[in-house]
Amino acid sequence: MAQGSTIGQVAPTVAPRSTAALPALLKDAALFALVTLGLAIPVVAYRTDLGQGTGLVLTGRWGLVASLCLAIFVLRLAQRLVLAEVSRRRDARILAGVAAPPVAVRPARILGPLTLAIALTLPFLAAFGSGGLSEGRYWIDLGILILTYVMLGWGLNIVVGLAGLLDLGYVAFYAVGAYSYALLSTVFGLSFWICLPLSGLFAAAFGILLGFPVLRLRGDYLAIVTLAFGEIIRLVLINWTDFSGGSAGVSSIPRVNFFGVPFAAGEGGFAALFGLSFNPMHRVVFLYYLILVLALITNLVTLRMRRLPLGRAWEALREDEIACRSLGIDTTITKLTAFALGAMFAGFAGSFFAVRQGFVSPESFNFLESAIILAIVVLGGMGSQIGVAIAAIAMVGAPELLRNLGFLRAVFGEGFDPNEYRLLLFGLAMVGMMVWRPRGLISERTPSVRLAGRKS
Amino acid sequence: MSVAGINVLVDETRARMAQAQAPLLSVRNVSAYYGSIRALKGVDIDVNEGEIVALIGANGAGKSTLMMTIFGQPQAREGTITFAGQDITRLPTHEIARLNLAQSPEGRRIFSRMTVRENLQMGAAVNGGRHFAEDLERMCTLFPRLKERIDQRGGTMSGGEQQMLAIARALMSRPRLLMLDEPSLGLAPLVVKQIFSTVRELNRTEGLTVFIVEQNAYHALKLAHRGYVMVTGAVTMSGTGQALLDDPQVKAAYLEGGQH
Ligand SMILES: Nc1ncnc2c1ncn2[C@@H]1O[C@H](COP(=O)(O)OP(=O)(O)OP(=O)(O)O)[C@@H](O)[C@H]1O
Ligand SMILES: [Mg+2]
Numbered sequence: 001m002a003q004g005s006t007i008g009q010v011a012p013t014v015a016p017r018s019t020a021a022l023p024a025l026l027k028d029a030a031l032f033a034l035v036t037l038g039l040a041i042p043v044v045a046y047r048t049d050l051g052q053g054t055g056l057v058l059t060g061r062w063g064l065v066a067s068l069c070l071a072i073f074v075l076r077l078a079q080r081l082v083l084a085e086v087s088r089r090r091d092a093r094i095l096a097g098v099a100a101p102p103v104a105v106r107p108a109r110i111l112g113p114l115t116l117a118i119a120l121t122l123p124f125l126a127a128f129g130s131g132g133l134s135e136g137r138y139w140i141d142l143g144i145l146i147l148t149y150v151m152l153g154w155g156l157n158i159v160v161g162l163a164g165l166l167d168l169g170y171v172a173f174y175a176v177g178a179y180s181y182a183l184l185s186t187v188f189g190l191s192f193w194i195c196l197p198l199s200g201l202f203a204a205a206f207g208i209l210l211g212f213p214v215l216r217l218r219g220d221y222l223a224i225v226t227l228a229f230g231e232i233i234r235l236v237l238i239n240w241t242d243f244s245g246g247s248a249g250v251s252s253i254p255r256v257n258f259f260g261v262p263f264a265a266g267e268g269g270f271a272a273l274f275g276l277s278f279n280p281m282h283r284v285v286f287l288y289y290l291i292l293v294l295a296l297i298t299n300l301v302t303l304r305m306r307r308l309p310l311g312r313a314w315e316a317l318r319e320d321e322i323a324c325r326s327l328g329i330d331t332t333i334t335k336l337t338a339f340a341l342g343a344m345f346a347g348f349a350g351s352f353f354a355v356r357q358g359f360v361s362p363e364s365f366n367f368l369e370s371a372i373i374l375a376i377v378v379l380g381g382m383g384s385q386i387g388v389a390i391a392a393i394a395m396v397g398a399p400e401l402l403r404n405l406g407f408l409r410a411v412f413g414e415g416f417d418p419n420e421y422r423l424l425l426f427g428l429a430m431v432g433m434m435v436w437r438p439r440g441l442i443s444e445r446t447p448s449v450r451l452a453g454r455k456s
Numbered sequence: 457m458s459v460a461g462i463n464v465l466v467d468e469t470r471a472r473m474a475q476a477q478a479p480l481l482s483v484r485n486v487s488a489y490y491g492s493i494r495a496l497k498g499v500d501i502d503v504n505e506g507e508i509v510a511l512i513g514a515n516g517a518g519k520s521t522l523m524m525t526i527f528g529q530p531q532a533r534e535g536t537i538t539f540a541g542q543d544i545t546r547l548p549t550h551e552i553a554r555l556n557l558a559q560s561p562e563g564r565r566i567f568s569r570m571t572v573r574e575n576l577q578m579g580a581a582v583n584g585g586r587h588f589a590e591d592l593e594r595m596c597t598l599f600p601r602l603k604e605r606i607d608q609r610g611g612t613m614s615g616g617e618q619q620m621l622a623i624a625r626a627l628m629s630r631p632r633l634l635m636l637d638e639p640s641l642g643l644a645p646l647v648v649k650q651i652f653s654t655v656r657e658l659n660r661t662e663g664l665t666v667f668i669v670e671q672n673a674y675h676a677l678k679l680a681h682r683g684y685v686m687v688t689g690a691v692t693m694s695g696t697g698q699a700l701l702d703d704p705q706v707k708a709a710y711l712e713g714g715q716h
Contacts, residue, residue: 309584309585312570312577312578315569315570316570319568319569320566322565323566324550324578325529325549325553326529326549326550326559326565327553327578328550328551328553328554329578330550331550445609447570449577
């Protein structure tokens, strides 16, 4: 067997620097700009406004067209020059048959703790940054929104990223959780702290309910059935008026309390209990930390699961179902637990959503929500926890940021509303992702086990 | 008497002793279907404890189908399959896999995004990871190449390394019967030799029973105590490895072109 060790040890020669000459690059980028021009003339160049009378007035926007072409030109050049080099190095590494060296390059190392630190201190940062808790409310609310999606992303990641089951109806479980709290609290007067675990259980039960009929499906077929499941839940909520209040939804859902102590002014309230002066922001900050804790629990459970036999079985299932079965894995149980656990976290997030809004209606749970959550998981890199968190920040936070980009008016002229371009930029970002990072922001899968003392 | 000679003697004795008992695996008159296509037509095969049995046959003869049918996928529509005295004909695949028989399937089916170690952990799933460290150590001794690449992703390994991993993964469950589907497929002759000699070693030192499906008839029959020849879903010939190697029909059909 000793002679075998010499086989296949010859290091493959790394392809020589293949970056083309600068003139060729410029030509290439110019071609891209030209195509942009062609596309922009019919779409962007003229705007129709209502004129004085009944007619429409054409306004030329050639400055905008020129900026677009320039932007594409520069971007294309940057892509060819910088990113091609990066991916060439990565390819060379893959060719050489070695995994990425575990050095500081691994982005999760720095990003994880950094993101966590910011998340933990956000309410304080917001308060100091804006000069007061109430003034920082916008940032805390945004944080809550992002964290909700981070949690949903992590929950769906169990189903899609780990177990490899493409679920397009994830929002259904979010809805089940939200309505569980909404109905249990308004009809039976149960407290949030009892309803929170119950919502998770109900959602998990629905996860198993969905899991059974789709056990034998994979890929596209599974996606279609889960999509339908999501729609069914929504349509039932709309049409079963006696039960769910129909499209009017459920309103005046009790607000969150501090483990029994209400966030109210005066005697017996949260502020009085802790000797603080009453501030309605206490409730918002508490909600922020509540969703942060829920999201972190989701993350910890996922990380823990990956080290357990069941979690490993999920990943193996994603890789090869037949091999799984012939290694003694019960694929039925494995799939159902993935569906149930993923659904449970959506249920928790749903009941949080209900307690935060104080109002739920079926329109909050349409397909677009499922699509956004799935996009977060895919953009994050299918299975990478920190990737999902970053993708959630980008997907939810970026549109918000865009709202405030007033300076763009200076470039594109008065009357330019950045908000109108949200979806356009969103699409561009997606296309860019698929070109440069087709496997997601953080595509490196970290093994669940590693040799303790690695040499070299 | 040379060591090799003693080994042959040991092998023969073991084979004879085994035949006196009930076979470890017995396939009786088994037929299996893909839809309406009858892929196996009343197959009879026995594998005794401590034996290496080879199954050879042309492309599409139904060799892989037989292996999968033993594993319940597709299930046999007619006939019975017994393993260690237990009827496994109607058991689901994952329950069969928990019965001390393991396979390295056709095409290896490595978990490509998981590391070598994680692949081996999956192999040990049936015994709940008990004595995992010990077994891992053993696999690293059997296949030193795996030790070097223990944290490499399965999918980035070479074909030969993947084959070693597939066999090691199967061995992690400490099976009594190891079933291999074309372990030599696409490998350099030297690596094939290596893998076959490892299998022979396991059989000799630990009494591991092996059922091996092969295109590489010469090597397989050399390795095996007994062999079967399959043609379009039915077993047409059987005998000791040497007898089949010497058979003019087998020679003409499967050993054409010399000794590979
Ligand atoms: N999933 C399937 N569905 C339909 N027919 C199948 C399926 N799998 C195999 N077959 C058919 O069953 C027959 C036997 O196939 P099998 O894979 O068992 O052959 P084999 O002896 O292993 O061949 P090879 O040496 O090429 O691997 C072939 O005719 C094949 O086309
Ligand atoms: Mg085959």
